[in-house]
Amino acid sequence: MDYDVSKNFHDVVDGLPDGVRLVAISKYHTNEYIEAAYSEGQRLFGESHEQELKAKHSTLPDDIEWHFIGHLQTNKVKYIVPYISMIESVDSIRLLREINRQAARYDRVIDVLLELHIAKEDTKYGLTFDECRNILDSGEWRTMDNVRICGLMAMASFVDDVSQIRKEFCMAADFFDEVKQKYFANDDYFRERSWGMSHDYRIAIACRSTMIRVGTKIFGPRVY
Numbered sequence: 412m413d414y415d416v417s418k419n420f421h422d423v424v425d426g427l428p429d430g431v432r433l434v435a436i437s438k439y440h441t442n443e444y445i446e447a448a449y450s451e452g453q454r455l456f457g458e459s460h461e462q463e464l465k466a467k468h469s470t471l472p473d474d475i476e477w478h479f480i481g482h483l484q485t486n487k488v489k490y491i492v493p494y495i496s497m498i499e500s501v502d503s504i505r506l507l508r509e510i511n512r513q514a515a516r517y518d519r520v521i522d523v524l525l526e527l528h529i530a531k532e533d534t535k536y537g538l539t540f541d542e543c544r545n546i547l548d549s550g551e552w553r554t555m556d557n558v559r560i561c562g563l564m565a566m567a568s569f570v571d572d573v574s575q576i577r578k579e580f581c582m583a584a585d586f587f588d589e590v591k592q593k594y595f596a597n598d599d600y601f602r603e604r605s606w607g608m609s610h611d612y613r614i615a616i617a618c619r620s621t622m623i624r625v626g627t628k629i630f631g632p633r634v635y
C-alpha cells in the first residue's frame with residue numbers, strides 16, 4: 412500500500428463537526444485499504460458496484476456498515492438487500508418499489524436516500540426537484556413498509572468555482588427543508604443530507620451536510 416490511509420483518514424475525520432458522519436468511499440480499493448481505515452475505527456463504508464461490494468462484504472468484518480452509492484439497476488437489488496445498511500442512490504419510483512419488494516422477502520426495512528440531480532452537468536442520474544416532489548406527492552411510498560426514506564443525497568458540479576458548488580449544495584439544503592416540512596415533519600429518521608466528496612466536503616458541511624462521502628482524499632486515486 413503506497414498511500415498513508417491512516418494519516419489521510421485522520422485529516423478528514425478529526426476535523427468533522429458534531430452531526431457529520433463520514434462514509435469512506437472504498438470503491439476500486441482493495442481490502443487492505445479498507446482494513447487500514449477500519450483499524451483506525453471507521454465502520455461505515457460506501458461502494459458503487461454490486462459485485463465488488465459482495466466480494467468485500469463476504470471477506471471483511473461483519474460490523475462494517477455498507478452504503479450503496481452508485482447507480483443501481485433494479486435487477487441487482489436482490490443481491491445487496493440481505494446486508495446493505497443504506498441505499499443512497501434511489502432515483503426512481505421503480506427502484507424504490509423493487510427495494511421494498513426484496514426487503515420484504517428478507518423481512519428487513521432498508522434505509523434509503525433520494526438522489527437529487529443538482530449539478531450543471533448532464534449526467535443521467537438523480538431526480539430533479541420536480542421529479543422528487545412527484546414521487547413524494549404520489550404517496551405510494553407511504554404504503555411501502557420495507558423501505559424508510561431517511562433523507563436526500565446530492566453531488567455538486569465538478570468545477571473549481573466554489574460559489575457554484577456552494578449554490579448547488581445550498582439549493583439542496585433548502586429543498587431538504589421543503590421536503591422535511593411537507594412530508595416528514597414528524598419523522599425523526601428523515602434527517603440525512605448526504606453531500607460532499609473529497610474536493611468539496613468542506614463546502615458541503617457549510618451547507619448543512621450530515622454525511623460526507625470521501626474516497627480519494629483517504630485512499631488515494633482510484634485505479635480503474
Ligand SMILES: *Cc1c(COP(=O)(O)O)cnc(C)c1O
Nearest residue numbers: 436480608609624625626627628
Ligand atoms: C466515488 C464517489 C464518491 C467519492 O468521490 P471522491 O472524489 O473519491 O471523494 C462520492 N460519492 C459518489 C456518489 C461517488 O460515486
